[in-house]
Amino acid sequence: RLVADPNLQQCPDFLSAVFQACRTPLLNHTMDDAQAANTLQDFWMATNTALKVQWQAQLDANTLETADQQCLLDEATEQHLLTQKAHDAILAEEDRKKNCIHLIPIPDHLCPKWATDEVLVADFALCKLDKAQFVELYYWTNKGLADAKMNYRTSDDDSMVATAGIDGSTTWISASAARPAAGVIPDHLLSSLDFSRAVPHLIASLKQCGWPNSRVIMLANFFSALMLHKY
Template sequence: MNRLLSDPQIEICPDFTSAFYQTSRAPLVAANNTEDQAANLLQAVWVATNAAQQLQWQAQVALDQAAEADRQRLIDQENDHLLQAQRLADATVEEEEKKKNRLKHIPIPKRPRPSRASENILVSDFALRKLDKGHFVEIYYWTNKGLADARFSYRAADDEGMVPTKTSDGATAWIPANATRPSSTVVPDCSLEPLDFAQAIPRLVASLTERGWNHERVHMLAGFWGALMLHRYWSLDDPLDRRALLMYQEEQRRAWHQAIPLPDGAWDISILDDVEISRTLDRLYREDRRRKDQDFDYQVSMIQLVCLSIH
């Protein structure tokens, strides 16, 4: 069916009685019709044809509208996809910008200066990155000495000293160079003074919470450290007893971190293993005894050498 180019409803039926249509009437008149009858027949044919064309026009308009709606829908979908892609690209660029210049994008609440702002601690970037990854990190970084080292590092650091690193999602982020290096003066947990350990633990627990650690894990570690400082060895006079607890703390915490991603997983580290603590103390005692024996043997040998040299 040929496509209509105009609306048949606006067309006007011609005057088939006029001289212009005499040629059209002639075949009908020749078939024993009068001029008026021939004109009426032509008019009836035109009316019937026009009615059929009106129906065709309505169907054609409906199809055109449906096609236009589909075309517009496809255009809208394409525009929406382009908009979403642009938003994603913009968000990616913005996220990269935030990672490269994190300090510029940290929101600052509208509030008065905290009365204890001068007491806020400044922790090593290296230690905080370890926390962010959920890795083991030495408690030293939260001791008074570790915090002092961090403040010195911040003052001495070059603002342009940035290095690229890969984030957990594979993206590239720029971080201060000192965030990739441990402190040159870091002290192992087992060698910390009990006072330094006790002062550092509340700060470390606060950092764990601030860095988004799971509440259950933070509570577990806090319970672990608290149980160690309440253990009977902690208050004994012999320094080896407290050192055994610190050694146990370091070894167990390292093992706990290493076990987390393994198939069997980790355990509730806050439950102390007194048998292992006793073994650790025994090991330290034997090492201390051996060292003292070696020192004694060395002193005896030196005395013997002196005596021989005199004679």
């Protein structure tokens, strides 16, 4: 294997005294020093030409080997990326299953408008909304709103009762906010008419309680899908 480029080599001066020992074996009655030097030069040129061919073949082999190594490296890198992508997908799927609530997409639609008429909702229901707790739709049906209006400012409304806050601390709220209404109808037993009348009032209450707009829209779309479902 050549270690130097023969294209960079210069033909030596074979007439110089340094090459006298090389010329001497070639001298005879038909060849003088100049002719011997020319013969040595011809030999050198032929050898250099062969070395140039060998050098070029060596360069071509190096280029091919480098290309093959790069190809192997690219394949290994691509395989690593595919493996990493598959691993990330598995982790993402596991995270999605563990935190499915956090990853629910929220449609970016226009915010629903409040109900046209302002209504009086039971303090108990509004307190539940403030705490983001479950509360029946009954409180926003015509009957639930009528009950809230009828029981508004009863003798117990000014009294206070202790209750546990979100952080576990004790807070005081009005008795009406701590007392559920009598005869509450579960959501799954509401008629379609009561359900459709309650939803707009509930959406209005959510807005009034300061719920994030994205959550209000999400619930509005959810209830809309229920009301429009063919079943």
